[in-house]
Amino acid sequence: MRINRREFIQISGAAAAGLALSSCAGKGGMFSPARDQAKMLQIQDAKETTTICPYCAVGCGAIVHTAKTGDKRAINIEGDPGHVINRGTLCSKGAALRQLSENSERITQPLYRAPYAKEWKKVSWDWALTEIAKRVKTTRDATFEARNAKGQVVNRTMGIASVGSAALDNEECWTYQALMRAIGVVYIEHQARI
């Protein structure tokens, strides 16, 4: 069941009307505002998608405007008026959502820190995942317990622990726990415990 795009016209329909305003407010440049006000024009041409806020568990809806041209990044995020819980409203964290994705401090490539090294180095995904898989195997095979001290079948590895995560989507949670349990990890924990 894909989202019905007509549900989003609250913003884009409005944006089209805003366009008319902007052009008349310009009045030959004499009335150019103290600051650039291109947002209305930008969102009119943007892709609109709904999302649910990633912070607290109220589960507020937000609308993300993503540029269809240029760098194709998020250009505006605000509350989703069609969402029955928040009805378009958002708190300060929700209102700031765009700075979460559009942030120069994000890490955009896998990094590796070697033993005793002082720095990270950039690595490829393929290398990183292959090396992690090797370490999982080495550790698992070295610490695997088929039976516990009482001789009961336990089939587990005691050499690996994992924490995570309420930050994952449901479907990611499910695959994550399936993988960890298949590896034999018993120390599986996450934010619900803290």
Add this chain to the structure above:
Amino acid sequence: MSKSFFVDTTLCTACRGCQVACKQWHDLPAEKTENRGTYQNPADLSFDTYKLVRMREEVIGGQLRWLFFPDQCRHCLEAPCLETAGDPAAIYYDEPSGAVIYTAATKNLDAAEIIESCPYNIPRKAADGTLAKCDMCYDRVAAGMQPACVKTCPTGAMNFGERAEMLDLAQKRLAVIKRTHREAMLLDPDDIRVVFMVAYKPGLYHDHAVASNTGSGISRQVALRRMLRPLKNLVSQLA
């Protein structure tokens, strides 16, 4: 189609969604701040901060109250700043919302004079002298949307709509709050488009919660005189 805000401070939780939504819509940069022993930050309005939730702790009638005041331009019906500027290319009324809009041409004004003229101490200037303040999100309003701060407000503290409707809502809420808070009042409802309701004496919330004529020296008579100036200018330009 004249617009107004009704700001019901009795419903404000100081979540500061409004403060950020304003920056988000206007792409305003963050200021470098430090904790000064209060949650309120930035310390004041600025060229980069049009909306600021002011916070004060007051003991009123033996009870502690944490007072929140989401400060912003009041969009005066007869704006002293506009009258003082006398230059519609710099400060003008947006029709039909009634918003008082500052343009890039404010750079050519006497900033100190404009700031001093404001009974609510709102306008702030950039290093180059350009002035800025809340613009009522007039681009959104013209498009039939609510200002960003109003849209994001979860509790109904921030309201926006036709002026008559807002004044009606304000009177209704005042009647309710009056039952428990005898000092509750609307602040300058006849003169401005951003009508606050407070439950206690307005000065407890913020020094400039209500219009102050003492600081600016602007009385209504002066304002009227100044209002004539742009007309004169306009006439001379036409001639």
Add this chain to the structure above:
Amino acid sequence: MTNHWIDIKNSDCILIMGSNAAENHPISFKYVSEAQQNGAKLISVDPRFTRTSARADFYAPMRSGTDIAILGGMIKYIIDNKLYNKEYIAAYTNAPFIVGTDYSFEDGLFAGYNQQGKKYDKRKWAFEMDANGVPKMDRSLAHPRCVFQILKKHFSRYNVALVSQISGTPQADLKKIYQTYAATGARGRAGTIMYAMGWTQHTVGTQNIRTMAIIQLLLGNMGVAGGGVNALRGESNVQGSTDHCLLWHIWPGYLKTPRASNFSLAAYNQKWTPKSNDPISANWWQNYPKYSISLLKSFFGDNAVPKNDYGYDWLPKVDDGKHYSWLDLFDEMYRGTFAGFFAWGQNPACSGAHAGKTRAAMKNLDWMVNVNIFDNETGSFWRGPGVDPAQIKTEVFFLPAAVSFEKEGSITNSGRWMQWRYQGPKPLGKSLPDGQIIMELGNKIKAQYKDGGTFPEPIRNLKWDYLTKGEYDPHAVAKEINGYFLKDVTIKGTVYKKGTLVPSFGSLQADGSTSSGNWLYCNSYTEKGNMAARRSTKDAPNNIGLYPEFSWCWPVNRRIIYNRASVDLQGQPWDKAQWVIKWDGAKWSGGDVPDGGWPPLGSLENPNPKSKHAFIMRKHGHGQIFGPGRADGPLPEHYEPMECPVERNFMSSTYTNPTAAVYGSKADVYKTCDPRYPFVGTTYRVVEHWQTGVMTRHQPWLMEMQPQVFVEMSEELAALKGIKNGERVLATSARGQLECTAIVTKRLRPLKVAGKLGTEVHQVGFPWCYGWQTPAGGKEESANLLTPSTGDPNTRIPETKAFMVNIQKI
């Protein structure tokens, strides 16, 4: 939450205690405000006057860690003044159950305590059974050993004077809280509790919540609109991640992780499937084998067959009686047990109690995988304050994750609503959705075991077909979670074809003919489509804000759980205006999905044999006022926090929770009633940041509002220590120290409490949203450097809400 966010508007009295909803769940105040405008009262009880308190009709201060004393006093008030709903508790709760003669309670200890093992023998708390094996009951509640009478006696000690002496809450305030809240015991009135970590993060965390649950049962507030026990969950998908059981002790859908003694699938199902001999107890968990076997089919697909116990032995078992929880995990890491560690969307270097111990523990790892949006104090622990990278052997892999709106999938909010979200921009740079990382890592690990390795079966046989054209496909996983018919199945005359999605968990089978990754989510993605993506804004006919076709909620889209208790024995709602379900003589109609479609009980003496008791998830079908399953007692009892400012427990000579989790490494130190740490400390969040701040400390708009870690203290304490508002000060505990900015405020005030450190107790509070890495400079550190690694015996959640500190000028 038993109820949901919008439902708060239906409440007549909202108690916010153990949470600070205005700051940490801000949009909840949309509905709190709406309720208040409709006449509801909002009560805020908190050590600190918060933004929630600012909007409350009534605020009362308290000493952190004394919630059971305060709420125990409320139970006494309700019973003394007969404000409970007697018909409700006699019919729907275990108040009439007769407790066996072995039960006793004396001087803070329940029967069966074993000093050496610090454990109870819970068999001493068992109910008396009749000849048929059904609990004996006295529906008149008069039997001296019935739960109601035991409850009454137990809390008779919690008089207002004593409660005030313990909690520091003035007696007048206590009376006002009790009076206001207990008024919701009247029929047609509803009271709700909004709590969060302020209740869970104590050595008595579970019993804090039990105390309130007892109050809600007494007042008839469970199952009704505007009522319930509402845990305000703090992360967008902490509900969903808990439902899918990213926890050591449970499998998806709250099934048990097998113990080593569960030597076969049959033994496992036998052990964990409860049996009730009461013909009108639904005892829903009797379906356990259907859910466990369907789960194994989802884990291992066609490889799971009866001959191999559906792959049961391929999954790891835990030792009976041993804990593997967060505190235990980091204790083991500190002792050097692990070579490898994954931190997935987490920052334990700042988020866990006793961050100093956690950070030291990480040095023992050979390798760490840190998956996050930003680098954090965990992934960079090797270059943290006072750490010389040249001494740290640990290899660290940082894997950059996409943000939530750069991918597609669902999350489940605190009200159990599963909501689908969509991709806006693509993942930035080479960052990837977590799902993609998990799938690719799984494939790499499978490749490692292609040609051998130790016990490769679970890895090789794991069903792992959730990539579509090389890309992680959340729809494929969502369907697997819902579950499929694996062969043609006929149920009550309807044929369900092989390969179609199971309509709801009522259709799951224990014979391997169905799969379901999580039975609770069976019904979320069916042949009718993706239920979580629904967006209808039409309310149900009862018009109480259920919005049944907006998203989807578990179980089976029931928006208010235990709703069979919202009606009387004839099926007519206690509240005629804001009703949840209603029996029209033939069926339940017009409201929420009922907790089972059976008819109402009719009467207690001769119940309709087609009916079922209201609390269908409980073995005996009744809400548990007496809870014999808990580790620390069947009834709540006040104990002091492990670190506290009073030299004794004024309720009994049992000072602290006798079963609390404590750890014995050299890092685990506790200093109670120690003049070097004279002030009560607590931790919390602020609206402007989130958790340890990994996601928010990099955002300029949020940092502008809350740039630095702070400590809030009263004007009196500041005067005592010569501290001025806005100054930097040093906070110390037995475990660590924290430099922070002083906020001197009227919102905290000294409390009058009888104790060795003086008659006045000062409390201070710290946000735990900071860490050395951001902002630059390393000065804004985690408040968890101060907190203790001790925890609740049931959940083992750490006691980060009440500990002892000192504050001094720098």
